[in-house]
Amino acid sequence: MLLRPDRLARRVYEIPLEELIAAGIRGLIIDLDNTLVGYRQQRPSDEDAAWVAAALARGLRIVIVSNNVQGWVSEVAGGLKISFVHKAAKPLPRAFGKALQLLGTTRDQTMVVGDQLFTDVLGAKLCGLKVILTEPFGPREHPAMRLLRFFERLFLRGRQV
Numbered sequence: 001m002l003l004r005p006d007r008l009a010r011r012v013y014e015i016p017l018e019e020l021i022a023a024g025i026r027g028l029i030i031d032l033d034n035t036l037v038g039y040r041q042q043r044p045s046d047e048d049a050a051w052v053a054a055a056l057a058r059g060l061r062i063v064i065v066s067n068n069v070q071g072w073v074s075e076v077a078g079g080l081k082i083s084f085v086h087k088a089a090k091p092l093p094r095a096f097g098k099a100l101q102l103l104g105t106t107r108d109q110t111m112v113v114g115d116q117l118f119t120d121v122l123g124a125k126l127c128g129l130k131v132i133l134t135e136p137f138g139p140r141e142h143p144a145m146r147l148l149r150f151f152e153r154l155f156l157r158g159r160q161v
């Protein structure tokens, strides 16, 4: 099922690193907007930044894959000392392929993390990648996102993942 996440997490920093590592995950492809950084925020929270640092310290590789423009994406990625793919055009597969190259991991060793069904989850599944769907940051989202969220809730309703 192309719109079915492999698991759910409230926030990025709540994803248990030891479980990922035990499951053979070696690389993470993480969305930026509303996954690592909230709407109109400048940088990740201390908790999320600490989670990224802990993941890197445990030997996980991380790349941000964002549909956003380069300046913003490279600024956040640079602060976290990780690489990035900008203007990713998710759910199209090209950026995920590029991210896999940057990570140097196989599909089986890689987990996508993102807040949107129709970009992050669909994109991951089109590439044969596992994906964790996070809850989007806060209620202060761009108005256009609210319509998408409505459809996401329709798809997720009653589903146990």
Ligand SMILES: [Mg+2]
Pocket: 031, 032, 033, 034, 035, 114, 115, 116
């Ligand atoms: Mg997002």
